[in-house]
Amino acid sequence: MEKRSYPRLDEEVFWDRLPNGLTLAVIPRRGFSRKMAYFVTGAGSLHRKFTMDGKAYCAPMGVAHFLEHKLFDMPGRDISAEFAAMGASVNAFTSYDMTAYYFSCTDHFYPCLRLLLEMVTKPYFTDESVEKEQGIIGQEIDMNEDSPETKIFEDLADRMYEVHPVREPILGTRQTIAQITPQVLYDCHRAGYRPENMILCVVGDADPEEIRSLAAEMTADMPCPQVVMEGQWDEPLLCGSGESHRQMEVARPMFQLGFKCNPLEMGERGIYQEFVGDLAAEVLFGESSELYLRLYEEGLIDPSFGGGLDTVPGMAMLTASGDSDDPEAVRDAILAQARHIVETGIPEADFLRMKRSTLGGRIRGLDSFDSVSFRICAYHFSGFDYFRFPEIYESVKAEDVQEFIRQVVVPQRCCLSVIEPKEETEI
Amino acid sequence: MTETITLQPGIDLRCCTDTRFKTNCLSLQLVRPMRREEASANALVSAVLLRGTENYPDLRDITLHLDDLYGATVGSLVRRVGDYQTTGFYCSFTEDRYALGDDQILVPVVDFLKELLRKPRLEKGVFCESYVEGEKRNLLAAIEAQKNDKRVYASSQLMKYMCAQDPTGIPRLGEPEQVRALNAGGLYSHYQRLLRESRIDLFYVGSQKPEYIAQLLMPVFQGMDRNYVNLPEQTTFCDGGKTRQEERMEVTQGKLQMGFVTESTLNTPDFVPMQVLNTVFGGGMTSKLFMNVREKMSLCYDIGSSYQGGKGILTVGAGMDHHMAETVEKEVLCQLESCRRGEITPAELESAKASLLSSLRAIPDSPSSLENYYSTGALSGMNLTIGEYMDQVGTVTVEQLARLAQSLELHSVFLLKGVQ
Numbered sequence: 025m026e027k028r029s030y031p032r033l034d035e036e037v038f039w040d041r042l043p044n045g046l047t048l049a050v051i052p053r054r055g056f057s058r059k060m061a062y063f064v065t066g067a068g069s070l071h072r073k074f075t076m077d078g079k080a081y082c083a084p085m086g087v088a089h090f091l092e093h094k095l096f097d098m099p100g101r102d103i104s105a106e107f108a109a110m111g112a113s114v115n116a117f118t119s120y121d122m123t124a125y126y127f128s129c130t131d132h133f134y135p136c137l138r139l140l141l142e143m144v145t146k147p148y149f150t151d152e153s154v155e156k157e158q159g160i161i162g163q164e165i166d167m168n169e170d171s172p173e174t175k176i177f178e179d180l181a182d183r184m185y186e187v188h189p190v191r192e193p194i195l196g197t198r199q200t201i202a203q204i205t206p207q208v209l210y211d212c213h214r215a216g217y218r219p220e221n222m223i224l225c226v227v228g229d230a231d232p233e234e235i236r237s238l239a240a241e242m243t244a245d246m247p248c249p250q251v252v253m254e255g256q257w258d259e260p261l262l263c264g265s266g267e268s269h270r271q272m273e274v275a276r277p278m279f280q281l282g283f284k285c286n287p288l289e290m291g292e293r294g295i296y297q298e299f300v301g302d303l304a305a306e307v308l309f310g311e312s313s314e315l316y317l318r319l320y321e322e323g324l325i326d327p328s329f330g331g332g333l334d335t336v337p338g339m340a341m342l343t344a345s346g347d348s349d350d351p352e353a354v355r356d357a358i359l360a361q362a363r364h365i366v367e368t369g370i371p372e373a374d375f376l377r378m379k380r381s382t383l384g385g386r387i388r389g390l391d392s393f394d395s396v397s398f399r400i401c402a403y404h405f406s407g408f409d410y411f412r413f414p415e416i417y418e419s420v421k422a423e424d425v426q427e428f429i430r431q432v433v434v435p436q437r438c439c440l441s442v443i444e445p446k447e448e449t450e451i
Numbered sequence: 452m453t454e455t456i457t458l459q460p461g462i463d464l465r466c467c468t469d470t471r472f473k474t475n476c477l478s479l480q481l482v483r484p485m486r487r488e489e490a491s492a493n494a495l496v497s498a499v500l501l502r503g504t505e506n507y508p509d510l511r512d513i514t515l516h517l518d519d520l521y522g523a524t525v526g527s528l529v530r531r532v533g534d535y536q537t538t539g540f541y542c543s544f545t546e547d548r549y550a551l552g553d554d555q556i557l558v559p560v561v562d563f564l565k566e567l568l569r570k571p572r573l574e575k576g577v578f579c580e581s582y583v584e585g586e587k588r589n590l591l592a593a594i595e596a597q598k599n600d601k602r603v604y605a606s607s608q609l610m611k612y613m614c615a616q617d618p619t620g621i622p623r624l625g626e627p628e629q630v631r632a633l634n635a636g637g638l639y640s641h642y643q644r645l646l647r648e649s650r651i652d653l654f655y656v657g658s659q660k661p662e663y664i665a666q667l668l669m670p671v672f673q674g675m676d677r678n679y680v681n682l683p684e685q686t687t688f689c690d691g692g693k694t695r696q697e698e699r700m701e702v703t704q705g706k707l708q709m710g711f712v713t714e715s716t717l718n719t720p721d722f723v724p725m726q727v728l729n730t731v732f733g734g735g736m737t738s739k740l741f742m743n744v745r746e747k748m749s750l751c752y753d754i755g756s757s758y759q760g761g762k763g764i765l766t767v768g769a770g771m772d773h774h775m776a777e778t779v780e781k782e783v784l785c786q787l788e789s790c791r792r793g794e795i796t797p798a799e800l801e802s803a804k805a806s807l808l809s810s811l812r813a814i815p816d817s818p819s820s821l822e823n824y825y826s827t828g829a830l831s832g833m834n835l836t837i838g839e840y841m842d843q844v845g846t847v848t849v850e851q852l853a854r855l856a857q858s859l860e861l862h863s864v865f866l867l868k869g870v871q
Binding site: 032033034053055056057058102104105108109110111112113114128129130131156159160163164166167169170171172272273274275276278311312313314316317320321323326327328347377378380381382383384385387388390391392393446 | 474511521700770
């Protein structure tokens with residue numbers, strides 16, 4: 025395996041790519057008891073339309089998440105119990121652009137890793153188990169219906185995007201998941217869980233070579249079909265000050281503002297653009313900005329306020345969200361501040377301070393096993409080696425941030441999603 | 452694992468020297484008895500202190516200063532541990548060796564902590580009125596926002612009803628009426644009293660030796676006019692009577708909360724076995740509740756239990772179609788019955804133990820979990836080191852668990868219903 029060192033961060037990573045295309049990353053953590061493995065595919069809720077070996081497929085909304093639940097099934101076995109017997113906790117999540125399976129343990133690392141690889145690479149679905157899962161996921165969908173944090177983003181995405189599938193809920197709906205059958209799951213598994221579309225990332229005091237040989241053994245007979253995922257969406261950049269309002273059982277109005285950005289490029293260029301977007305959020309309305317102080321003192325925002333750049337393949341948006349009695353006033357203040365920054369520029373000293381602060385935060389994030397695993401995988405799918413973040417941060421130029429604000433933070437690119445408290449009704 | 456140094460009577464520093472981390476943590480807690488009349492004031496005061504000091508008079512001055520310290524974060528820390536409430540700060544910052552050149556982080560963070568505690572920005576001799584009013588608004592919003600997460604809301608409603616006569620029934624952040632009644636003058640004199648009388652607990656995780664940290668922190672408390680008052684001991688559950696409550700909200704999914712009581716607490720020898728029972732019963736993906744009520748019967752999406760050793764209360768929480776609440780409740784009792792009969796397989800017992808051991812073993816791998824384990828342990832009276840805790844987990848038997856399950860008695864139930 026190739027060892028890369030990152031002396032500024034006191035880190036090293038063992039990288040490799042197996043002949044079948046699977047990427048491996050091992051981040052040693054000597055002296056720690058905990059060990060964590062993430063086995064991740066670059067297929068998420070977005071990737072339900074594809075051609076495989078020349079045939080076109082269109083799976084129902086929510087299929088990636090459904091698949092995530094069902095991979096925990098193996099004939100006659102209880103995977104969670106097997107992990108639990110080794111003191112490991114196993115879990116998984118589905119996002120727009122990836123599905124991750126992971127465990128954390130302190131003992132029995134290699135048997136746990138073998139089990140994780142086996143579970144993800146050996147699908148097993150029956151009519152009966154699919155039907156049962158429809159009940160469980162139906163409950164999860166209901167739970168999301170009551171979650172203002174989920175609804176506010178779904179409303180925003182639906183308002184801002186015309187074509188891009190970020191407008192579809194990750195879980196799908198009760199209607200769409202009713203269309204899922206074992207065959208649909210087998211097809212999506214075959215298409216999305218190709219070794220070349222996957223990464224295995226281990227954080228902890230474990231032997232890279234042993235991980236490599238185990239991964240090679242367990243993924244040897246994975247199918248490698250020819251797959252082209254739908255990945256180009258002809259999405260306009262203007263969305264014209266749309267607003268969405270919904271009433272829910274919340275205490276105070278909640279808002280999420282979005283500004284539509286150009287989708288990021290792949291590789292280093294894309295990460296540079298992401299950091300530009302993050303720093304733009306800091307400059308505009310970060311905690312040390314003039315605007316934050318003013319809005320906070322006026323009571324228009326509270327400690328729940330925050331924002332940054334949200335990115336998914338084919339889309340990116342600058343968001344700001346929080347609780348406020350007057351979300352429109354917050355939006356207008358951000359737009360006005362953007363005009364001000366475009367006119368006056370960003371003072372160099374402020375810019376350096378913000379970079380230093382963001383850098384410190386990212387370095388501290390390296391103490392978290394979960395955060396390191398997640399970022400290594402997510403950035404891998406963007407074609408970037410995450411541990412190189414300090415040098416990219418340092419290279420970001422203030423004028424690029426200013427230009428980003430000039431282009432993006434304008435009314436024509438902006439949408440606002442608000443969740444309002446329910447009006448009192450007789451019940 | 453940790454070393455404790457007493458800086459002054461009632462001011463203790465616990466240190467965990469560890470060179471593996473990039474993050475340091477330093478927490479400071481003023482410890483109070485949990486009382487209805489001061490809960491809101493305690494919750495509010497740390498937020499007001501974070502609004503401005505003599506040298507950093509407003510929020511932006513503070514943030515700019517912290518940005519200079521490589522984005523150190525200093526946040527308000529308000530905990531409830533049994534009969535105690537704490538208020539103070541949690542600082543998380545980058546280890547000095549990752550700073551550029553000769554930049555220092557630890558020493559200025561300690562200086563800033565002193566500034567926060569000792570030199571708040573004052574107006575006419577008391578806290579700034581606008582800061583107090585602003586943070587009152589935020590605290591009210593935070594209290595009301597608890598309703599947004601229905602699971603959290605249902606669980607706090609259960610506690611409120613079940614513990615009407617016990618400090619556990621007092622909301623951690625107090626009640627809205629009390630928040631509204633606070634003013635700058637009253638809050639400032641309350642703060643003076645906190646500084647004078649409270650026990651102060653400090654906790655540090657990082658690469659430096661305890662003696663050095665003690666020497667750095669000593670000046671923070673120098674010249675304080677202290678009259679330390681011993682805290683009353685933690686008490687056992689004060690039972691105000693069983694109750695069943697329902698509430699309606701316009702939600703899709705209902706939330707059921709069941710509260711059980713037991714004689715087993717932190718202060719009895721079966722605290723650790725009770726944690727094992729909780730894990731077998733409802734603590735995670737291999738528990739009886741998860742495996743049966745969710746996996747076998749598909750009755751709900753989330754279900755689990757948790758055990759508060761301080762008071763000997765075990766709660767079960769579930770989210771389901773509210774028409775199914777009765778069925779879920781019956782099934783929960785049915786699963787408890789099977790624990791009482793000792794129907795716990797060796798695999799269930801071993802999984803529960805392995806899962807507890809694994810999470811205990813992982814505590815020293817993160818600064819914040821170390822802080823949480825030892826800081827709350829010191830307050831609750833749970834004085835087991837991680838090693839001792841693990842040793843006790845190892846010896847638990849099925850017979851013990853069955854006996855403990857028999858000791859659990861259903862006390863109160865809360866149901867949040869949808870409207871349709």
